[in-house]
Amino acid sequence: MHLSKRALLIAACALPLAAGAQATWPTKPVRLVVGFPGGSTPDIAARTIAEPLAKALGQPIVVDNKPGASGNIAADQVAKASDDHTLGVVINGNLTSSKMLYPKLPYDPGKDFTYLSLLTTAPLVLVAQNSLPSGTAFFDAGRQSGDKWSYGSVGVGSVGHLGMELLKSRVPGLKAVHVPYQGNPQVMTDLIGNQIQMALIPPGIAMPQVKAGKVKAIGLTSGRSTLVPELQPLADAGVKDFSLEVWTALLGPANLSKAAQERITRELAVVMKSPEVRQKLFEQGWQAVGTSPDGMRTRVKEEAAVMTRIISTQGIKIQ
Numbered sequence: 001m002h003l004s005k006r007a008l009l010i011a012a013c014a015l016p017l018a019a020g021a022q023a024t025w026p027t028k029p030v031r032l033v034v035g036f037p038g039g040s041t042p043d044i045a046a047r048t049i050a051e052p053l054a055k056a057l058g059q060p061i062v063v064d065n066k067p068g069a070s071g072n073i074a075a076d077q078v079a080k081a082s083d084d085h086t087l088g089v090v091i092n093g094n095l096t097s098s099k100m101l102y103p104k105l106p107y108d109p110g111k112d113f114t115y116l117s118l119l120t121t122a123p124l125v126l127v128a129q130n131s132l133p134s135g136t137a138f139f140d141a142g143r144q145s146g147d148k149w150s151y152g153s154v155g156v157g158s159v160g161h162l163g164m165e166l167l168k169s170r171v172p173g174l175k176a177v178h179v180p181y182q183g184n185p186q187v188m189t190d191l192i193g194n195q196i197q198m199a200l201i202p203p204g205i206a207m208p209q210v211k212a213g214k215v216k217a218i219g220l221t222s223g224r225s226t227l228v229p230e231l232q233p234l235a236d237a238g239v240k241d242f243s244l245e246v247w248t249a250l251l252g253p254a255n256l257s258k259a260a261q262e263r264i265t266r267e268l269a270v271v272m273k274s275p276e277v278r279q280k281l282f283e284q285g286w287q288a289v290g291t292s293p294d295g296m297r298t299r300v301k302e303e304a305a306v307m308t309r310i311i312s313t314q315g316i317k318i319q
Helices: 003-022 041-057 069-079 092-096 135-148 159-170 184-192 203-211 258-271 275-283 293-314
Strands: 030-034 061-065 086-091 113-123 125-128 150-153 177-180 198-201 216-220 245-253
Touching: 030 041, 030 069, 041 061, 041 086, 041 113, 041 245, 041 258, 041 275, 069 086, 069 092, 069 245, 086 092, 092 159, 092 245, 092 293, 113 203, 113 258, 113 293, 125 184, 125 203, 150 159, 150 184, 159 177, 159 198, 159 293, 184 198, 184 203, 198 203, 203 216, 245 258, 245 293
Parallel strands: 030 061, 030 086, 150 177, 150 198
Antiparallel strands: 086 245, 113 245, 125 198, 125 216
16 A cells, blocks of 8 residues: 555544544533522523533533522632533623622632633613603713712622722712612612612613613613613713623633533534524523633623722722
């Protein structure tokens, strides 16, 4: 046999081996850790992708809810996993603000994870009491009220809290005081009851109350969105250089194998384009997205810089 033919034969034989090596992951069920309870946004995202991704991978995906410390307990479990079959679904704060808010955070958001992809995004809706004016007049009224106005969020360091402080930095003279709550339903209850003046709320929670006429939507924290096409951006009400979204993302520990990374990235890209997956998330008030690991890392880096400035400037701390 000529050398050239022998080389071709060896190369041909190697192809199935290479393909087989890529297909060896996963070898057992995949654990998908979520740092929030059932029905929460990260849980919805995790359970929506779990079934189609499991089908593509050929192994079950078990969603494991580990709520506590704003998702940091679960994130730490993912960071310390060593079985090559543990992934996690996290929110903005776990990667962009937790390091500043928690001096003793047990993981490093920039070093202890393998970033895989964003999963869902949504703008926030600035909602207010029905009796308050709309548009630029709303912010004029806020300036005139000084610290007599208050706003609600799901807790210190949450996106609703940091986002409002960012908004205040873009609206000179707005001095509304923060009131933390246990969850967005409680925020909405007190907003409807006129106990607070405003809040930044995900559209899936805000819009039913807006459509029922119980609260007023002032605008979106991003540009126009297909999730709520009827709402204008806050930029139209005079708020400049302000953009904020809430999102969920998929990641693994820093030691996640190359085979796992490549397989997940490839299969997840298909899952996130599925009309059924996109529709399910859309109905819950979320836009399905799929990004490259590099795209996710860029998003985290840019947002972390903004949040770090707000936390540092305002001296925000978790008590």
